[in-house]
Amino acid sequence: MTRSALRPYVLALAVATVASTACSSSDDTGSSSGGTPATSACARDTRKDIYTAGLAKQTSGALSVKLMDATPAPPAKQSNALTFVVTDAAGKPVDGATLSVTPFMPDHGHGSSVKPTVTPMGGGTYDVANVYLPMPGLWRLTVTVQMPNVAAQDVAFSFCIEG
Ligand SMILES: [Cu+2]
Incomplete structure (x- = not known):
């Protein structure tokens, strides 16, 4: 009884150890991750982008969509605020466009129940x-x-959201 009840816990620990090793190069800033258990569901997922301010993607029509800022950074579970800057092929800011942002979990086939709110700020910036x-x-x-x-x-930005 005791032994079989313990087993899943030991397994989970082993998985967590592997996960924290896998991502230690990207976010280990010296501490050996003290209190935070490594519960990353996608530490090794090659589809994800690594957040940096200014992360840029190109549309098929040669627009550049730059993620200038995120709060929190990197994006996290629950509510996020993002700032995008859209420029055209000549590097000129694109104003007067209607931007929409659609969150989706490709592995689960669902989106978010909340519709993001977009506010054009001028200068190609959309909050x-x-x-x-x-x-x-x-x-x-x-x-x-x-437009x-x-x-x-x-364009699509993919992020690994931690639990
Ligand atoms: Cu899901």
């Missing part, structure tokens, strides 16, 4: 609030840029 990611795992944030008289274009 996005209420990017609500309710659970840990890989989240894909599709940013769609709709007048141009087909909608999108």
Whole structure:
């Protein structure tokens, strides 16, 4: 009874140890991760982007969508605020576009119940609030840029959200 009850716990510990080793190069800043248990569901997932301010993606129509800032940084479970800057092929800021951000978990086939709010700030900058990611795992944030008289274009940023 005691032995079989313990077994899953030991297994989970072993997995956690492997996960923390795998990601130690990216976020180990000297401490050997004291209180935070490594529960990363996607530490080794090659689909994810590593957050940096200024992370840029190109649409098929040569627009650049840059993630300039995230609060918190990197994006985390629950509510996030993101700032994007959109520029055209010539590097000119794109204003007057309608931006939308759609969170989706590709491995679970679901999105978020909360619709992000987009506020154009001028200078090609769009503030996005209420990017609500309710659970840990890989989240894909599709940013769609709709300009007048141009087909909608999108890019996707994928982040590993920790539990
Ligand atoms: Cu999910």
